[in-house]
Amino acid sequence: MAEITKRSDDYSRWYQDVIQAAELAENSPVRGCMVIRPNGYAIWENIQRTLDDRFKELGHVNAYFPLLIPKSFLAKEAEHIEGFAKECAIVTHHRLKQVTVDGKTTVIPDPESKLEEEYIIRPTSETVIWDQYRKWIQSYRDLPLLINQWANVMRWEMRTRMFLRTTEFLWQEGHTAHATAAEGREETLRMLEVYRWFAEEVLAMPVVCGAKTPNERFAGAVETFSIEAMMQDRKALQAATSHDLGQNFAKAFDVKYQDAEGKVEYVWATSWGMSTRIMGALIMTHSDDNGLVLPPRIARVKAVIVPIWKNDQEMAAVCEAADKLAAELKPVVGLVHVDKRDKMRPGWKYAEWERKGVPVRLELGPRDLAAGHVMMAARHDRAKNAVKFDELATALPAELERIQQDLFDAALKRRTEATVEIDTWDGFVKLFQDGGGFAHCHWCGDGACEQAIQDETRVTIRNIPFDRDETPGKCVHCGKDSIGRVLFAQSY
RNA sequence: CGGGGCGUAGCGCAGCCCGGUUAGCGCGCCUGCUUCGGGAGCAGGAGGUCGGGAGUUCAAAUCUCCCCGCCCCGACCA
Known part of the structure; x- marks a missing residue:
């Protein structure tokens, strides 16, 4: 399997790699x-x-x-x-x-x-x-x-x-x-x-x-x-x-x-x-450098069960337990896939399902079967712990909720940290030469001025936020009067 | 459409500058055996009109020209 380019090496290449790796x-x-x-x-x-x-x-x-x-x-x-x-x-x-x-x-x-x-x-x-x-x-x-x-x-x-x-x-x-x-x-x-x-x-x-x-x-x-x-x-x-x-x-x-x-x-x-x-x-x-990451609410497969075995006898026992769990969980969380493919070892499967973004992996081997639990691992932070069979119907939905929330929180944190108010043109130019982000700035309201900003910096007004700061100020580009801040950013 | 990079097996690449056996390598794939709790090992095997076309040459993946496609940076946009 081709390696996924790291985000830090080449973001655009990484994006394409993720799409290919997750098929x-x-x-x-x-x-x-x-x-x-x-x-x-x-x-x-x-x-x-x-x-x-x-x-x-x-x-x-x-x-x-x-x-x-x-x-x-x-x-x-x-x-x-x-x-x-x-x-x-x-x-x-x-x-x-x-x-x-x-x-x-x-x-x-x-x-x-x-x-x-x-x-x-x-x-x-x-x-x-x-x-x-x-x-x-x-x-x-x-x-x-x-x-x-x-x-x-x-x-x-x-x-x-x-x-x-x-x-x-x-x-x-x-x-x-x-x-x-x-x-x-x-x-x-x-x-x-x-x-x-x-x-x-x-x-x-x-x-x-x-x-x-x-x-x-x-x-x-x-x-x-x-x-x-x-x-x-x-x-x-x-x-x-x-x-x-x-x-x-x-x-x-x-x-x-x-x-x-x-x-x-x-x-x-x-x-x-x-x-x-x-x-x-x-x-x-x-998504991250290991591939796709999907929020549980939009993922088709909510969790994948990877059965682990050494011989036919163990395989039969473990797969039977896995099927039973999947059937019990389906009405609670949605599709739970059991990956029974032979000829692939568990580690390989872990890596594959990570690439494909399945939110939760459940590992079920002979030792787990004996102990009456599965190992539950989250895709996004790799947190892994043992969950008793009879607790899974509550623990899995809770874990999916935690993942959903974590992903939102992380995205919001990234955005918050990369959002600034800027009042000088030098500061504006510097921000977008140096990594960019969301900039709330004053704007005079003139389309020609907006166009000039775009021509000079490739930065556009994304929108005029409903909850914007309406303290009057001076346009970050031309210095004329402004009635409130608008959202500037480079965009796709 | 302008500037830059790249097209060789499913994927990733070497070979090209300096033309010359049967075009290689890693991963993947197929068969068998041993394996199996984080990308298994060994053995055997399949798979290529070298992006397409034209030309130069005794001979082209390699040189020349044209075309097509992909990626990055611009002009346009959800």
Whole structure:
């Protein structure tokens, strides 16, 4: 098995090594696209299940809209097209033709099958969805309309990275329509809170909630909100976004409703999404030089039992006990896997399950069997101790909870230690030359100034935190008046 | 798309500068025996159009040109 590069040697290489070692994903023949392997997809399935349940508790329903969008649709919202035009894949033909060139048979798009109206592969679905909403919404009784879809989208990025930025990615996109601006804003913030809850409580990933600056807003949004996490290299990662779209799409697609008084008005819209990118954040938040570390709440396999034996007789006895334990624990904590593979010794299995991030390992050998206990070892801190069989049904859930909490605490501690307030430009430049971090600084509010900061330092405003310090001050870059601090960081 | 690095067995690499038997090594894989409480040992074995194409040459992994892909640093982004 290939060695995992140490984080301290090459963070970016380490990240790729972890993905390979844990068999999460690999590159595909198509540039910028990845194959998500079963271990990786299991994490995505848990993300889907958990978020989907939460969406439905809040009244959303799922639907599915098509992958292909008529080219003309994208042009209907001016800012929207400006934001996405540069990264769209376009379908131009509907048939291939076999041709022979220099004795070799190949296929080309059949010139006779050129489409009259070309399609684009969705970079996001606002346009098709709003074209449909026009037909579905007539009265205030049709509102609010709360729909989500799980889908793949394509954005032709110049530079890609596993999970963090791939040409094709998976996500969910919620699209809602409301009768008032206030309801739209309320929904936008409600869904941002769902993402905060999910990131912090399920993924054990502390985040900063806030509003994006106008420069960083979603193309076509009135206001964009984000949750921002800090990775172990101190760079920020936008983990999810929620947009208040105002009436921009309703106007572009002519979606109106009649209220109780008979007055006709455009509806108010929101959209919100979390993508497979979050898996990159998950990997980079918790994993270590031994491989993947998964918070128990998102791990498919909660614990693995490694039976230990010397001969067939011991094997039979130990495996039987292991199966029994796994069956008892499953209703309590979820999947507990028994690794009965022969020809691999226990030490090898320990190392493998560590690479793959299984939160807890239970070692069960003849000596343990005789003593009526198992050795329980945690992935993240290697803490190991004996637990009696009849105590395992309470000890294992408690250990999983401890792990979940430890991971969150460690991530929060890293972030706290790498978060500072900076009031001088020299200090700002120095921070980001010297390891970086989260910097709460005053900003004048001018987009040109924000851009200048980015051009000079590669540092951007991640968001304007909800809980920011609103003591007035002077912009860290230009010195003009500022009404409060914003969050600066280098980002993925 | 610009700058830098790299493509040789599933993974990690050597060989290339200075062309020349049958292209090696470690890990993994297969078979057998001994093993088995932190990545087992021995023996035998399978696996390669040396990223692709064109050229130079008696002869190309090695030299030349073109193309493709990957990684890092920029410009764009969830």
